[in-house]
Amino acid sequence: MTRATPSRFSPNYLKQLPEDLAEYVRRHGLDKEFGRLDSWSSSMEKTYTEIEEWQIDNLIISYWHIECMYKHAAGFAVSRFLEGLKNGKILGTKCEGCGRVLIPPRIFCEWCFRDVDTWVEHPGTGVISTYSLSYIGTDPRVRFEKPIIVAVIWFDGTVKKANSSRTVLHSAGILHKVQGVDPEKVHVGMRVKPVWRRPEERVGSILDIEYFAPLEGDG
Ligand SMILES: [Zn+2]
8 A cells, every 4th residue: 555645844854854955945945835736737837947056947846755555475486585595595496498597586487488496506606797886875865985886696607598599698697786896897797706694684685695795816
């Protein structure tokens, strides 16, 4: 269930904003304008061209408190995968038809149209297949001095080409952080290994792997 309730720009909310943004809001009287919009079409008529510092033609500020309550069942295969992570193991499934290793695991192969019930453990070593240097994390208001490296890791020995096509390529892999290497030195094809959190810190999440680090000799 999702419920969205429009609110006014309360003094409390202003306190939560970074000081410079709160100052903009106060200086331009946006805190007073806020909350008067009653429809999308009326919001489109609002312009704040006088805010030269922002160099934008139209500014619409809206504050919504969104309350989301949901349950998500991970399912049989992913539940076992998450349980494995808690125990410091990367578990996958292997299709006996095409030989693909699936990590995170699935119990059906869409290449072969068959059930997959062979479980394998993988050491988690692999290569960076693509990456980004990001100057923001989960809070977009905070810009990092030094970028973090976010990469797609392809696990060793899992690259497979479909028999029927030269273009369909599969590899088991995940998106994760890479640390322990200078952002200027990270590269596609760099070999990496998982660095685990301590057992007492693991909760059955992909973040039980704290990050991936270069294998020795590839830093
Ligand atoms: Zn298959």
